Amino acid sequence: MAGDDFAAQAPLMREPESARNSIDNNSFISEGQPTSPSAFIWALSVAAGISGILFGYDTGVISSTLVSIGPADLSHPLSTLDKSLITSSTSLFALIASPLAGILADRCGRKYVVLVSDVLFVVGALWQAWTVNVTGLVMGRSIIGLAVGGASLVVPLYISELSPSAFRGMLVTLSILFITGGQVVAYVLGYVLAQRAHGWRWMVGLGAMPAGFQFGLLLMLPETPRWLVKAGHEDAAREVLMKVYVSDTNTTAERVLQDIKKEIFEEESTSKLIHTHVHGDDIWPWLTQLQHRMTELLYVGGNRRGLVIACFLQGLQQLCGFNSIMYFSATIFSLLGFTSPILTSLWVAVTNFVCTLLALLIIDRVGRRAILLRSIPVMIAGLVLCSVSYHFLGLPGNDVNVLQQIQSAASSPWATFIVVSLLIFVCGYAIGVGNIAWQQSELFPLSVRSLGSGFATATNWGCNFLVGLTFLPLMEYLTPVWTFSLYALVCLVGWFLAWKIYPETKGMGLEDMRGLLRDGWGVKKSSDRPASPRLRVS
Known part of the structure; x- marks a missing residue:
């Protein structure tokens, strides 16, 4: 490859000898290894994790909002295109914000980016609550996107750089647990406020409160x-x-x-x-x-391989279709004839939360690679079952709008089985790729960590934007059977790539990662490490 030729012309661009030997000799340090995170680390992780609550709340609340906005609440009743634009605008602006946040995190500090994100969360939440037209709602969601893009990059990076290696996976997963917790809160409040006049304005506006609290807290950290x-x-x-x-x-x-x-x-x-x-x-x-930094990231072989792995995992996390379910679950369950679609959607959020909690408990014991390779087949099974359920739902024909067809078949018991299938999919997602993709910071050395994480996070939001914009049109024109089959195919390809290029990184110090990816993908090198290595403390 061109990058390898370039590195050959400049030998010193290869990793230093100390980095080469750190993995090859299994030079892990055991002295002083803490047996549990300190109270200080827990406090930092929880404070930073509030951004996860905001992230989860703002991605979860839109599901309830879309089914709660009345015909007279905005300039006109929401069309399918309106719903897609409102949903995908957050992802688009998160895509724009992520690489910029990576640059700012290097120049101004990790904490600075989180503080700026908090301000944007407050402005975006209040903007949505006071808007009187669809354009205003899209603009408010776009501001939220800038906030989410910055926070989703920096919070895992912040926690990763502060955590002892033995607990790094668990503490980064804690921030993902906060995301799922925020989604649960969003669905609960959505259920409570849905029947109130203009209740959706309270749903979106309440997102300002945690942001203001975190801003004050982070000033002291x-x-x-x-x-x-x-x-x-x-x-x-x-x-x-x-x-x-x-x-x-x-x-x-x-x-x-x-x-x-x-x-x-x-x-x-x-x-x-x-x-x-x-x-x-x-x-x-x-x-x-x-x-x-760009040259180091793209032309140094280990950095480039870390970027490929991180972008692949973040892309898989979105292209599997999970956030389409989070964004439109209430819409789907409403069409399926459930009396309380928001309450039914709560089951999705609770399953996501519980399984993320399980991932938090096992990630540093079982390992990232092992969990990923075992959880993706569960996702595939859930998506295939969902596709089969839609097939047997008994849609009346191809000459009617498919979403209307679904509604006409809502009394079928297969509608309940669709919910069960989606819960199976969510379970596999939450245990595996839903949190492991956010371990991306550990794949990069310090010099390119923010920039590499920024590009990986931008990949996440780019794919999120694509899925959010296309889900309802795919359901309408490709049919639900083939839409969920397509997501299953993406997961199958993702499993093969994960097996091929994703190494095991549990217990490794951040300063050791350069050696792991120096000469290749590190899969064999990581599997050859002792089963219970003496963990490095950095």
């Missing part, structure tokens, strides 16, 4: 030690690490600090070489620095 060291604030980084690793007399914190400094030194050496070899003299320093 620190930056990540890895960003602080990179920004030249070594003493502040040491202070944070001493609060993270409280199991000994600060020797672990000092060791981790030295590892971070060593990695930054090696990355800066590589960056200087790339700068000299590719770009020449600085004209605009900030743009030149971004070019350096």
Whole structure:
């Protein structure tokens, strides 16, 4: 490949020898390994995880909102196109925000991006609550999209950089648990407020409250030690690490600090070489620095492979069709004739929450790869059963709008079986790809972590936008049978790619990941590690 030829011309762009040996020799450190996360880490993770509640609430509440808006509430009754635009606008602007948030997270800090996202959450929520037309609602959802795009990138990154490796998967999954919890809250409030006059305005407006609370809370919390060291604030980084690793007399914190400094030194050496070899003299320093990072991300083999894996997992998370169910579940269940479609949708949210909780408990024991390869077949089974159920629902013919056909067949017991099938799919999703894709930060070294995570998150929202925009038209013109069959096919391809390129990363320190992906996808290398490695603490 062109990237490999480029690296061959500049040998120092390959990973330093220390990074090469860290995996090959299984050089994991056991001294000072905490037996559980400290109270400080729990507090940081919970505070940052409030963004997950906002993320989940704003993706879940739109399902209830779409079936609660009355014909006279906005400028005109909502059409299928209106619903698709309202839903997909959030994803589109999250797509725009994600790479920009990655750049800001490097320049200004991880915490800064979350604070800006909180402000956007408040503005977007109030904008939606006060709008009087469809255009205004789309604009409000777009502002929410900017907030979600920034928060969905930075919160897993923030938690990942602060967590000891033995608990990193669990603590990042905690933020995903908050997302599913926010979806549950959205459906509960949707059910309570749906029958009230203008209740949908309260649904969307209440999203401002957690954002305001988190803004005040985060002002008192620190930056990540890895960003602080990179920004030249070594003493502040040491202070944070001493609060993270409280199991000994600060020797672990000092060791981790030295590892971070060593990695930054090696990355800066590589960056200087790339700068000299590719770009020449600085004209605009900030743009030149971004070019350096882009070159490191795309032309250093290990970084490029990490980007491919992260983008693949984020794309699979959306193209499997899960968020189409979250966005339109109330619409689907309304067409299927359920008396309370919002209450029925609550089962989807609760299943998602419970299975994400299960993933939180097992991810650092079973491992990311093992969970993913076992959960995707469950997703496929649920989607196939759903497709079969729609087939036997007994649609009257092809000369009538398919969504109207579904409604005419609502009394069939197959309608209940569709719900059961969707719950099976959601269970597999929540245990596996729903949370594992957000472990993306661990696939990148510090120098390109924000940028790589930004592109991966943008992939997520790009695919989310595509699914949100096309789901109802696919249901209407391709029929539900083939729509869910298409999602099942995507999952089947995703399973094969996961088996081929996704290595096991449980228990590995962030500074060790470069060696894992240095010479290939690292699948065999990760499987050859000892079953119970002495875990690194960084």
